[in-house]
Amino acid sequence: MLRQDLALADFGARRFRLRSGAAREQLETSARSFLAGFNAAAEWRSEDRLASDIAAIDAPMRGFAFEGAGMACALLDILTCARGRRTRALLDGPGSDYRHLIHVGTGWAFAKLRLRPGPWARTGTDPLLRWLAWDGFGFHQGFFHSDRVVGGTRVEPGLTGDRRAIRDQGLGRALWFHECADPDGVALRIAEFPAGRRGDLWSGIGLAATYAGGVSADELALLAGHAGTYRAELAQGCAFASAARRLSGIVPRHTETAAAVLAGAPVAVAAGWTDQAMARLGPHDGTSGQYQRWRAEIRQLWTGHVQGEQ
Known part of the structure; x- marks a missing residue:
């Protein structure tokens, strides 16, 4: 009953920007991989079977599949009051190298059920990475409710502060898909949002x-x-992606190129900023404020890197 139609990834049906070249196929394949991972986890019968199903997906796309699997596991956990049992099994088992993506996927589940990531999101998840659920929440809203959330620049009622900021980071990811990776389209779209939200979108x-x-x-x-x-x-987001790719052990050429251009550093260096920034935080208290300080520290490390090269 939970199985999702891969046609949901079609940009034409979603009324996203359509452009010639490789971008549309690349991004639609990413979305289809997400849905394939969701379907595999929704029918999860054993760790070996799930791992085998996702291993059949092209290696650079497996992160999206595990993001979808994270959504499916969280959705089932919420619906069955399982207190995160499936999500923990995914994080500790076949998805151990995709922890960032799985945490993002849990946010999709809340958004799908018209809920907001709350206390349950803490169960069995990393105290800092669990805030990525709000990122996934924001992506879902931008992808499936684009008229209101993208065109209308709307925010859910009562959502402010850190949660809104992290949600907008996810919305920014959705804009990359919505604008079919068109740099001019992305810039024009972000300019339509209030200035105070643009940094998170970038x-x-x-x-x-x-x-x-x-x-x-x-x-x-x-x-x-x-x-x-x-x-x-922009560089902070690049560093996050570099860290996720490094953990998976699969770093495609486009990630190497993006790190060089957007962060001015190799993937390993950009990913390392996330580790250095985390070390500066001290003991993890699991608050949204600490997650936001993590992002700020990464920005400072990038700034220091750029200034050191001048």
Whole structure:
């Protein structure tokens, strides 16, 4: 009953921007991989079977499949009051190298059920990475409710502060898909949002451009130019994506190119900023404020890197 139709990934049906070139196929394949992972986890009968199903997906796309699997597991956990049992099994088992993506996927489940990530999201998940559920929540809203959330720049009632900021990072990732990785389209779209939200949106763009790809080095350079005063936010998103790719052990060429252009550093260096920033935080208290400080520390490390090269 939970199985999802892969046609949901069609940009034409979603009324997203359509452009010639490789971007549409790259991003639609990412979305279909998400749905394939969701379907595999929704029918999960054993760890070996799930691992085998996802292993059949093209290696650079497996992160999206595990994001979808994270959504399915969280959805089933919520519906059956399982207190995160399936999600923990996924994180500790076949998805152990895709922890970032699985945490993002849990946010999709809440959004699908018209709920907001709350206390349950803490069960069995990383105290810092669990805030990525709000990122997934934001992506879902932008992908499936684009008229209201993208065109209308709406935010869910009562959503403010850190949660809104993290949600907007996810919305920024969705904009990369909505605009079919068009740098000019992305910049024009973000300019329609209030200035106080643009930094988080650019962070999401950096994450999606680095992880999902779809553009050339020249287009990435154009994107970086469009980011303007939000270059640090763009680089922070790039660092997040680099860390997720490094953990998986699968770093495609487009991620290497994006790290070089958007962060001005190799993937290993950009990913390392996330570790250094986390170490600066001290003991994890699991608060949204600490997650936001993590992002801020990454921006500072990027700034120091750039200044050191001048």
